[in-house]
Amino acid sequence: MSDCLFCKIIAGEVPSTKVYEDDSVYAFLDIAPQAPEHIVFVPKTHIGSANEITAENSAVVGKIFEAAAKVAKERGFAEKGYRIVNNCGEDGGQTVGHLHFHLLAGRNLQWPPG
Numbered sequence: 732m733s734d735c736l737f738c739k740i741i742a743g744e745v746p747s748t749k750v751y752e753d754d755s756v757y758a759f760l761d762i763a764p765q766a767p768e769h770i771v772f773v774p775k776t777h778i779g780s781a782n783e784i785t786a787e788n789s790a791v792v793g794k795i796f797e798a799a800a801k802v803a804k805e806r807g808f809a810e811k812g813y814r815i816v817n818n819c820g821e822d823g824g825q826t827v828g829h830l831h832f833h834l835l836a837g838r839n840l841q842w843p844p845g
């Protein structure tokens with residue numbers, strides 16, 4: 732966990748552009764945006780991936796979606812629409828081993844993803 736990039740971002744040891752923060756959730760701009768708006772939401776406690784969501788820690792996932800809805804309204808793209816994505820594991824395209832949800836908006840997103 733001490734080696735976890737997103738834990739370091741949450742702790743302020745690695746810089747990030749903060750978009751949202753509360754007791755259990757932190758959100759920041761993605762360093763390599765895939766859309767005009769690309770924000771990463773993470774639980775402040777380390778959860779490795781969606782595979783590690785349990786009855787004990789799953790409440791924070793609801794908090795993340797609540798935060799994303801708030802941010803979408805604040806940043807003005809709630810009406811137009813957006814996508815929330817979680818990549819899990821190798822085939823899912825996960826590159827950072829700390830549970831996170833991408834919030835993408837600001838362009839017409841294609842389906843299915845690659």
Ligand code: AMP
Binds near residue numbers: 745761827
């Ligand atoms: P994933 O590929 O789903 O694991 O997503 C990891 C995301 O973290 C990618 O979209 C990266 O661009 C983003 N990322 C990696 N390092 C940083 C960083 N230092 N600050 C902000 N975003 C980052």
Ligand code: ZN
Binds near residue numbers: 732736737
């Ligand atoms: Zn972590």
